[in-house]
Amino acid sequence: MGLDMTRAFNFSAGPAAIPTEVLERAQKELLNWNGYGCSVMELGHRTPDFQGILDKTEANLRKLLKIPDTYKVLFMHGGASHQFSMVPMNFLAPEETANYLEMDHWSRMCIKEAQRFGNIHLQQGIRTNSEGLMELVPENEWQLDEKGKYLHFTSNETIVGVQFQEDPHTFSGKLVSDMCSDILSRPIDIEKYALIYAGAQKNIGPSGMTVVIVREDLFESFHTERVPSLFQYPYVSEKGSMPNTPPSFGIYFAGMVFEWLLENGGVEQMYKRNLEKAHLLYDYVDQSNFYHSPVAKGSRSFMNVAIQMKDRTHEERFLHEARENHLIALKGHKTFGGLRASIYNAMSLDGVKSLIRFMEQFERNVT
Amino acid sequence: MGLDMTRAFNFSAGPAAIPTEVLERAQKELLNWNGYGCSVMELGHRTPDFQGILDKTEANLRKLLKIPDTYKVLFMHGGASHQFSMVPMNFLAPEETANYLEMDHWSRMCIKEAQRFGNIHLQQGIRTNSEGLMELVPENEWQLDEKGKYLHFTSNETIVGVQFQEDPHTFSGKLVSDMCSDILSRPIDIEKYALIYAGAQKNIGPSGMTVVIVREDLFESFHTERVPSLFQYPYVSEKGSMPNTPPSFGIYFAGMVFEWLLENGGVEQMYKRNLEKAHLLYDYVDQSNFYHSPVAKGSRSFMNVAIQMKDRTHEERFLHEARENHLIALKGHKTFGGLRASIYNAMSLDGVKSLIRFMEQFERNVT
Ligand SMILES: Cc1ncc(COP(=O)(O)O)c(C=O)c1O
Ligand SMILES: Cc1ncc(COP(=O)(O)O)c(C=O)c1O
Ligand SMILES: [Mg+2]
Ligand SMILES: [Mg+2]
Numbered sequence: 015m016g017l018d019m020t021r022a023f024n025f026s027a028g029p030a031a032i033p034t035e036v037l038e039r040a041q042k043e044l045l046n047w048n049g050y051g052c053s054v055m056e057l058g059h060r061t062p063d064f065q066g067i068l069d070k071t072e073a074n075l076r077k078l079l080k081i082p083d084t085y086k087v088l089f090m091h092g093g094a095s096h097q098f099s100m101v102p103m104n105f106l107a108p109e110e111t112a113n114y115l116e117m118d119h120w121s122r123m124c125i126k127e128a129q130r131f132g133n134i135h136l137q138q139g140i141r142t143n144s145e146g147l148m149e150l151v152p153e154n155e156w157q158l159d160e161k162g163k164y165l166h167f168t169s170n171e172t173i174v175g176v177q178f179q180e181d182p183h184t185f186s187g188k189l190v191s192d193m194c195s196d197i198l199s200r201p202i203d204i205e206k207y208a209l210i211y212a213g214a215q216k217n218i219g220p221s222g223m224t225v226v227i228v229r230e231d232l233f234e235s236f237h238t239e240r241v242p243s244l245f246q247y248p249y250v251s252e253k254g255s256m257p258n259t260p261p262s263f264g265i266y267f268a269g270m271v272f273e274w275l276l277e278n279g280g281v282e283q284m285y286k287r288n289l290e291k292a293h294l295l296y297d298y299v300d301q302s303n304f305y306h307s308p309v310a311k312g313s314r315s316f317m318n319v320a321i322q323m324k325d326r327t328h329e330e331r332f333l334h335e336a337r338e339n340h341l342i343a344l345k346g347h348k349t350f351g352g353l354r355a356s357i358y359n360a361m362s363l364d365g366v367k368s369l370i371r372f373m374e375q376f377e378r379n380v381t
Numbered sequence: 382m383g384l385d386m387t388r389a390f391n392f393s394a395g396p397a398a399i400p401t402e403v404l405e406r407a408q409k410e411l412l413n414w415n416g417y418g419c420s421v422m423e424l425g426h427r428t429p430d431f432q433g434i435l436d437k438t439e440a441n442l443r444k445l446l447k448i449p450d451t452y453k454v455l456f457m458h459g460g461a462s463h464q465f466s467m468v469p470m471n472f473l474a475p476e477e478t479a480n481y482l483e484m485d486h487w488s489r490m491c492i493k494e495a496q497r498f499g500n501i502h503l504q505q506g507i508r509t510n511s512e513g514l515m516e517l518v519p520e521n522e523w524q525l526d527e528k529g530k531y532l533h534f535t536s537n538e539t540i541v542g543v544q545f546q547e548d549p550h551t552f553s554g555k556l557v558s559d560m561c562s563d564i565l566s567r568p569i570d571i572e573k574y575a576l577i578y579a580g581a582q583k584n585i586g587p588s589g590m591t592v593v594i595v596r597e598d599l600f601e602s603f604h605t606e607r608v609p610s611l612f613q614y615p616y617v618s619e620k621g622s623m624p625n626t627p628p629s630f631g632i633y634f635a636g637m638v639f640e641w642l643l644e645n646g647g648v649e650q651m652y653k654r655n656l657e658k659a660h661l662l663y664d665y666v667d668q669s670n671f672y673h674s675p676v677a678k679g680s681r682s683f684m685n686v687a688i689q690m691k692d693r694t695h696e697e698r699f700l701h702e703a704r705e706n707h708l709i710a711l712k713g714h715k716t717f718g719g720l721r722a723s724i725y726n727a728m729s730l731d732g733v734k735s736l737i738r739f740m741e742q743f744e745r746n747v748t
């Protein structure tokens with residue numbers, strides 16, 4: 015079929031697929047937003063027009079995630095990796111300690127950064143079981159520093175496809191979570207958290223923006239003297255997410271994605287559909303002798319499905335033929351290898367069914 | 382005419398106008414870039430495809446500004462305000478001093494931030510002359526700390542419309558410049574500088590990205606132990622501007638703007654056209670008894686033209702009627718008031734002529 019398809023099924027882990035309807039709307043208004051004679055990206059951020067976009071975007075996110083008024087919602091520059099340093103810089107005084115669950119790549123990056131700014135108590139969160147499969151370390155085996163200021167965990171490890179199936183509940187202190195790759199894919203009980211952050215490029219919009227949800231009453235305990243203004247949560251909050259020119263086009267996109275979510279049944283409906291997509295794919299992989307999942311049941315991500323073939327020499331051909339079938343970005347992360355299907359909110363059930371059909375056909379062709 | 386115009390002449394100071402041709406191209410490829418079946422904003426940043434976009438964008442910027450190989454070009458998250466802290470955090474050890482020229486709003490924000498991270502020696506760079514006009518303090522009146530690690534100055538003060546007419550040349554140390562609002566509007570002798578930075582949202586592309594041009598041999602002298610990784614110039618450089626997911630859609634836009642500049646004669650041609658636009662407007666304002674410039678000749682910006690009317694009660698009507706004539710975003714910054722026409726590269730000579738025609742007509746109507 016070649017490369018002239020219009021919209022492929024895009025399984026990229028991030029930057030990831032955006033709903034086609036959202037892109038179509040953006041396309042329509044790209045040169046002339048709302049009859050103003052310019053694009054949203056050409057609109058001054060101090061205009062009432064842009065403020066309206068920002069306000070509505072925040073209101074819709076609050077509605078989707080049922081965020082209580084006691085929490086601030088911040089739209090910040092940069093990626094989740096910026097939060098890796100911001101969290102300890104704000105929460106920790108020089109000699110204080112925080113707990114970090116060590117999972118895979120992303121939590122390790124996060125820990126390395128936190129270690130610059132405080133004492134980090136590590137707890138292993140992931141391990142290989144007796145069958146060689148990745149699994150979560152059960153919470154009753156954790157040994158945390160109960161006096162630690164917070165417990166940081168990555169709710170979904172994008173690269174290996176391991177996801178917490180429930181919120182941690184034994185730590186008596188504050189919970190902080192990197193929810194990059196599963197925010198808005200499922201309901202969250204916000205009140206269990208001190209702070210949640212997520213880079214935009216999976217379930218929110220284009221990269222270059224990060225959403226932070228933070229309990230406002232914590233602000234007075236933050237340590238910010240030697241912290242750049244734009245890295246101080248209280249300052250960014252006081253300035254209504256606009257201490258400087260915000261990533262305005264990203265905010266506008268997030269706003270459109272949030273409207274799309276509301277129009278499609280909100281997070282509850284997405285969650286149902288996401289579980290359906292994931293079960294379909296895992297069930298197929300499990301029954302197949304050709305493909306398998308490297309992750310144990312009970313630890314599997316419903317957002318990033320890692321898939322391996324017994325014979326790894328097939329990978330290149332798989333990716334090539336998948337692309338010819340309009341199925342793109344199925345290559346696993348370079349540190350983990352194999353295949354990976356990221357099936358965020360924007361991936362339809364049809365997309366997953368097409369992938370399974372292709373996998374069946376590929377197996378038949380090579381065996 | 383109402384609000385149903387297609388493209389207005391947009392005089393916004395930032396986020397500012399993007400060339401219409403660039404937006405049209407982006408519109409065309411928004412759902413399907415290069416036949417890949419997805420948007421650039423849905424493309425993994427570790428793909429060869431995105432790397433190609435980034436490489437070409439950098440190469441074209443190097444060509445436009447004749448950037449020597451001894452300089453690194455970084456595309457960074459966030460705005461110029463992030464650089465306000467990054468510069469001192471990287472350049473200064475705890476007790477070291479730097480010189481800052483105090484101009485108007487932006488340099489003051491920059492100084493406030495720098496003071497967190499080092500000793501700041503201030504030199505006034507702007508003043509009101511005997512006729513009540515803003516002017517640059519001549520360089521021979523400056524008193525700098527010659528042992529200061531660098532001299533920071535804002536080449537063009539966007540809000541008041543005051544611009545350096547030549548590079549500072551008496552300081553024997555390193556020059557660092559905030560060129561947010563005049564980068565790419567004129568040739569720059571890069572080798573005079575240790576570091577140049579500019580937020581994208583004037584002459585480069587959408588907000589949320591900042592370009593940094595920095596002398597590589599300085600890296601080894603930087604102090605980065607307690608600096609977040611993403612704020613360390615050497616680290617961002619080592620990672621080829623991708624220590625984490627970059628603002629990929631912004632980089633893609635910058636790339637298209639750079640191509641547009643090259644197709645339109647490059648920075649040399651832009652400079653000629655920018656001077657022509659500015660002279661036309663200032664000449665008109667000077668000869669008029671109704672409008673005047675608050676900036677002395679010899680200090681005037683050719684990017685941001687501040688304009689005042691004797692009777693300030695006309696401002697609201699001016700802005701309203703201008704919009705009806707497809708001339709938008711002419712309101713001065715809230716801290717300075719009056720009118721302001723930002724005439725960056727994307728503003729055509731036609732746009733400036735239309736503005737002048739409207740100003741003439743407005744004067745006739747109200748007097
Ligand atoms: C779970 C998780 N955390 C952090 C990151 C880093 O995000 P960013 O590249 O926006 O800094 C990612 C990126 O994919 C991720 O998946
Ligand atoms: C000269 C100058 N410096 C700095 C800034 C701040 O840039 P940002 O909003 O991207 O942080 C601006 C913004 O308009 C500016 O004009
Ligand atoms: Mg990624
Ligand atoms: Mg199997």
Ligand SMILES: [Mg+2]
Nearest residue numbers: 259394395396
């Ligand atoms: Mg501005």
Ligand SMILES: [Mg+2]
Nearest residue numbers: 666667669672
């Ligand atoms: Mg006059």
